Amino acid sequence: MKITVVGAGNVGATCADVLAYREVANEVVLVDIKEGIAEGKALDIWEKSPINLYDTRTIGSTNDYTKTAGSDVVVITSGLPRKPGMSRDDLIETNAGIVKSVTENVVKHSPDAIIIVVSNPLDVMTYQAHLTSKLPRTRVMGMAGILDTARYRSFLAEALDVSPKDIQAVLMGGHGDTMVPLPRYTTVGGIPVTELIDEDKLNAIIERTKTGGGELVKLMGTSAWYAPGSAAAQMVEAIVKDQRRVFPVCIKLEGEYGIDNCYLGVPVILGKNGVEKVIELQLTDAEKELLNVSRDHVQEVMDVLDRING
Ligand SMILES: NC(=O)C1=CN([C@@H]2O[C@H](COP(=O)(O)OP(=O)(O)OC[C@H]3O[C@@H](n4cnc5c(N)ncnc54)[C@H](O)[C@@H]3O)[C@@H](O)[C@H]2O)C=CC1
């Protein structure tokens, strides 16, 4: 198994490190446009192998995609992160061009790869990669839901003073302030969360989750990487090991949830073929309305992308 991670910045390098550490594949290739950065970080991860005890080979490349040839899964993290005061959507112009050219290079050398997009604005960059790659929708997906639910679960664990391991949750919609956490599907060791926390506290956690990315941007002057890199690696692992894990993943909807031709996070089964199945929940009218608000927002940004692409 061979994995490529494009973009050896904060998120890409973290993802490559987790993939190596967990021995998800035999080989991880890290690519960046900046001279030497991918080679340096790949070498640094490899030099850590005798300490952390793994044998995944990590290889770096400055924009030479021949080294990525035949990759089974490719993670695209290349692109600008936002700075304080910016929204993810503000990145569209620059990142659309980057994701387009990277996807062209990726499919040229790995036509059978499954692509996981991380670059922001996430849902619309997934659309860009899907447009450019022309791969089936089940093989081009975006990472956001695992990260957003992880934030939600970690905040709940803190509030309830329980292990984050025991909190399960589903979250849907776009990767932004319109995301839709679903308390009805949130459990703590199998117990509905609504039995353990009062409504006000839960609502405050939901609001914090929606702006969880921005909270970190404000603190650090750039966006997060440990949780995002690990979340992308978890998706790679589910695919490479054909684990059939159930995760919220961004995919083009084709009629599911009454939504057509829009890229949104929904629960799916992830396995060796990519998205093996989109799970359709029976949403309440209120939940459906929130999902439609999210759809409308993502659709607007997709329209901007269409104008950029001419
Ligand atoms: N989907 C999600 O939940 C998350 C998405 N992100 C997004 O991921 C992206 C990367 O974030 P960071 O790693 O923090 O940024 P970073 O600035 O640390 O790394 C980005 C890397 O991409 C490289 N790059 C730029 N153009 C390239 C090209 N054409 N080919 C190859 N490499 C290229 C840069 O040289 C840089 O090393 C951003 O767009 C950010 O908004 C970040 C966190 C979570």
Ligand SMILES: O=C([O-])CC(=O)C(=O)O
């Ligand atoms: O907030 C950002 O710009 C990066 C991101 O998507 C996240 O951390 O959720």
